[in-house]
Structure formats: C-alpha cells, structure tokens
Amino acid sequence: MTVVICKRFDETIVILSDTMISDADSGHSNALPGRLKAIVVADFISIAYAGHSDPALHAIRQTPHAYLKGGVPAVLEALRAFTSSGDHDVDFVVASHNPTAELHRVWSGRVSDPLEEACIGNSSILSEVLRRFSPSGEAKTDAKAFQAAFLEAFTDPRVFSGSGVGGFPIVLEARPEGHIYKGHTFNVSWKPIEFIPGATIYEDENDLLTGEWSFRHDILTTERSGLAVLAAEVPQAKIGFVYAPLIEDDPAPVKLLGTDEKWTQSQGRMHTAMRQALEDTIARLLA
Structure with missing residues (x-):
C-alpha cells in the first residue's frame, strides 16, 4: 500500500x-x-x-x-x-x-x-x-x-x-x-530534554551517531524540470540513495563514509558526495 x-x-x-x-x-x-x-x-x-x-x-x-x-x-x-x-x-x-x-x-x-x-x-x-x-x-x-x-x-x-x-x-x-x-531537510529528536536554569544544554554527539534518539534525512533535487530523479541522504547511516524510476526499478545506494568515520565530523563531505551522485545520474538521463 x-x-x-x-x-x-x-x-x-x-x-x-x-x-x-x-x-x-x-x-x-x-x-x-x-x-x-x-x-x-x-x-x-x-x-x-x-x-x-x-x-x-x-x-x-x-x-x-x-x-x-x-x-x-x-x-x-x-x-x-x-x-x-x-x-x-x-x-x-x-x-x-x-x-x-x-x-x-x-x-x-x-x-x-x-x-x-x-x-x-x-x-x-x-x-x-x-x-x-x-x-x-x-x-x-x-x-x-x-x-x-x-x-x-x-x-x-x-x-x-x-x-x-x-x-x-x-x-x-x-x-x-x-x-x-x-527538496527538504528533516530532523527529529525524541529524547527527553532536562532544562537546567542558567545552563546551556547540548545534544550528546553519541545520540546523534547512533540514531537511537534522533533521525535526520535530506531530499536532494534538481531545478531542471522534466527529470524523474532525486536523491535521499541518511547521514546517520552514512548512506544515500539515488532514485531514477524511468531507468531503474530500485534506487541506487551510495556509500558516503567508511564504517569507522563519524558522520557528525564529515557532513559537508557526505553532502558533496551525494550531490555528485545525483548529478551523475542526471547526466545519464540527459545523454
């Protein structure tokens, strides 16, 4: 459904x-x-x-x-x-x-x-x-x-x-x-927040790394009309997907980082790699 x-x-x-x-x-x-x-x-x-x-x-x-x-x-x-x-x-x-x-x-x-x-x-x-x-x-x-x-x-x-x-x-x-x-970017966190008067509380990086208490995804698109293509990036999983349903049934996975690399310290590099994968697929569609 x-x-x-x-x-x-x-x-x-x-x-x-x-x-x-x-x-x-x-x-x-x-x-x-x-x-x-x-x-x-x-x-x-x-x-x-x-x-x-x-x-x-x-x-x-x-x-x-x-x-x-x-x-x-x-x-x-x-x-x-x-x-x-x-x-x-x-x-x-x-x-x-x-x-x-x-x-x-x-x-x-x-x-x-x-x-x-x-x-x-x-x-x-x-x-x-x-x-x-x-x-x-x-x-x-x-x-x-x-x-x-x-x-x-x-x-x-x-x-x-x-x-x-x-x-x-x-x-x-x-x-x-x-x-x-x-396109859009989505972030959600469902960990209870403890407010301490006079203090600044930061989100624990370990919570961001595991995805246990939060989740994020980014949908990347092109401004060029008439193309059946977009990308979805899941930073915590260090993976993205490029959808091109007129030429491929299933989206192509894109590995964005190595297993031991922290995504919180490499977000720019991941986003650049995801954007490049999207542009490569657009080039295929236009060829």
Whole structure:
C-alpha cells in the first residue's frame, strides 16, 4: 500500500507521496529506500501510482512514447487500457499542463473528469494533513502550506500514516513552467530534554551517531524540470540513495563514509558526495 495525495492550486498541482513498498504475499515491507512512486515523465506531465509497483513502473515507462505521439489523451488511454486488466491492481493519478493544469485519476479501466484533488492508496493520513492546512486564498502560498502540512504530519511519530505507508516523504510540484521535485531537510529528536536554569544544554554527539534518539534525512533535487530523479541522504547511516524510476526499478545506494568515520565530523563531505551522485545520474538521463 502507499499514499498519494494531489491537490490543485490554480495552475500548480502538488503531488505528495511516500516511498514504502509492501509485499502482501511475504509480509515484507521496504520503507527505506523503497521506491519513487510520484514520477516526472516529461516537462509537463507527471504520473503517480498506488498498488503493485512492478507492473505500475512498466506501464509508466511506456508513457513517454505515448505522450510524444498523442499528448496527454494518449497517456490517459494507455493507462486506462492497462488498468482495465484484472491482472494489475494499480491506480494512477496524472498531472499535466496541456496547456492548462489538469489532474485525472485512472483506475479499473476508467478515467476521471478533471479533478481539483485526489487521493489514492491508503488515505489515513489525509485528515491530519487537512487539519494542519490553513488556506489563505493565495495559490502559491497555499501550495507551499499544503506541502508543509504533509511533511509535518508524515514525520510526526504521533500521527498514524496508515498501514503500508512510510519511508521518505516526497513532494512533486507540477507547475506550468515545468514539473519538478522539491527538496527538504528533516530532523527529529525524541529524547527527553532536562532544562537546567542558567545552563546551556547540548545534544550528546553519541545520540546523534547512533540514531537511537534522533533521525535526520535530506531530499536532494534538481531545478531542471522534466527529470524523474532525486536523491535521499541518511547521514546517520552514512548512506544515500539515488532514485531514477524511468531507468531503474530500485534506487541506487551510495556509500558516503567508511564504517569507522563519524558522520557528525564529515557532513559537508557526505553532502558533496551525494550531490555528485545525483548529478551523475542526471547526466545519464540527459545523454
């Protein structure tokens, strides 16, 4: 299971998702790194899925050719035909600019009319996202606030995101000037803090090193639109992952430090290595 939440703000469509992959047959879940399920297909079209990952990725990889031949209608028809088969338990959402913004859901051989919002997969977290979202009436401000509400709810350990939902929170922004991923940095600590009047309390480096009481991740992206690629860095694990779902099913792991090196003393070097791995993958996609 997964969660994909989409909402239109004037001519921008925000797509929010997780990365967890679950195998219902074995009971095994792959939360980190999981897979990227909100996928930029081209400059002005993106597709996200919920359901069986392997067939979904196969279907999405056929859509760039359909898009070149017949535009958004051809993509919607290809996905409609795919979901009409009982062999595939997959739902899709398609965000496009053709030239105006349109959001469609595709499921069970059907294509919705243009939507203002959609949610596929496990919607347990949606009510909490909406509770934290306070619209102002200004589209750009509200798009950012909606993204922030999702990130806050998703990373709050007190919020139940839903069965089979987890991993990294992903933000895709489908804009009229091009579709891109949005990066972010997340830190959380759940160790009780003892306040001592008149004293400055510092976080214990050993707590940072082990991850027992805190967790951090960074999502790295590119400002170049139309590319299905991003990176996730987990400093405490000294590892990162580069996602490129149009060419690879699973993200490529990137070892950032040696086993005996302290990540707290090498954060700049790790971040540089992660950024380089992302740029190398972008070069592959553009070659």
